[in-house]
Amino acid sequence: xxxVGLHLPTLSVQEGDNSIxxxxxxxxxxxYFIWYKQExxxxxxxxxxxxxxxxxxxxxxxxxxxxxxxxHLSLQIAATQPGxxxxxxxxxxxxxxxxxxxKGTMLLVSP
Amino acid sequence: xxxxxxxxRYLVKRTGEKVFLECVQDMDHENMFWYRQDPGxxxxxxxxxYDVKMKEKGDIPEGYSVSxxxxxxxxxxxxxxxxxxxxxxxxxxxxxxxxxxxxGTRLTVV
Numbered sequence: 505x506x507x508v509g510l511h512l513p514t515l516s517v518q519e520g521d522n523s524i525x526x527x528x529x530x531x532x533x534x535x536y537f538i539w540y541k542q543e544x545x546x547x548x549x550x551x552x553x554x555x556x557x558x559x560x561x562x563x564x565x566x567x568x569x570x571x572x573x574x575x576h577l578s579l580q581i582a583a584t585q586p587g588x589x590x591x592x593x594x595x596x597x598x599x600x601x602x603x604x605x606x607k608g609t610m611l612l613v614s615p
Numbered sequence: 616x617x618x619x620x621x622x623x624r625y626l627v628k629r630t631g632e633k634v635f636l637e638c639v640q641d642m643d644h645e646n647m648f649w650y651r652q653d654p655g656x657x658x659x660x661x662x663x664x665y666d667v668k669m670k671e672k673g674d675i676p677e678g679y680s681v682s683x684x685x686x687x688x689x690x691x692x693x694x695x696x697x698x699x700x701x702x703x704x705x706x707x708x709x710x711x712x713x714x715x716x717x718x719g720t721r722l723t724v725v
Contacts, residue, residue: 512654512655536712538712538713538714540716545718546718546719547619547705547707547716547717547718547719548658548705548714548716549716550713550714550715553712553713593657593658597712600711602648602660602663602673603714604660605650605657605658606657607655607656607657608657
C-alpha cells in the first residue's frame, strides 16, 4: 500500500459506528476550510467545505463542525463503512491565498 | 467533473537526471499547483501558478522549477534529480476555493 499512512494518527472503528476526525488549524485568520479523503494510490478527493461564517455544514453522511474560538475543525462520518477507510486531511485558506494542509488522520474501518 | 491528469503514475530516475512531471486539467481553471507528499510531513506546496506564464514559489521550491505555457498544462521540472526528491508528487487545479487533485506521480530517484 501507499506510504502516506505511515506516522499518522489512526482512528479505528467498527463498521456502522460514527467516526469523528479532528483537526487543529493554525491560522486564526483562515476563512475557508476543506476536508479531503485520500484512498490508497489516489490523489486527495474533496469531501466537504465550510466557511468561517458558519459553524456546521452537513453533506451526505458527513458533517463538518468549525469552532473558531479554539481553531478546531472536525469531520463526522455517520454509519462508517469499509469504503470510508482512507487518510483524511483538513485544509485551511485565508482569503485568496493557497490551501495549507494538515498532516492527516488514517481511518480504519473493520467489518 | 474536472479532471486533472498526471502523465505518469510511477517514475524511476537516476541522480542528476532532468525530470519533467506533466499535469493537464480540462476545465479551464486558472490556478494550478504542485505539491509533494511525504510520510509524516503531509502535503507541501512547491510552486503554483495563477495564470499562463505566471509562477509563484510555494513553501519548498528549492531544486524545482515550473513551466506554464498553456492554461491547461503545468509542468514541474527537477533540474538535477536527487535522492531526497523521492516522493509522491500531486498536481491540483482550482478556480478559487476547492482544489481538484490528480492521482499523483510516485517518483523514485536512485
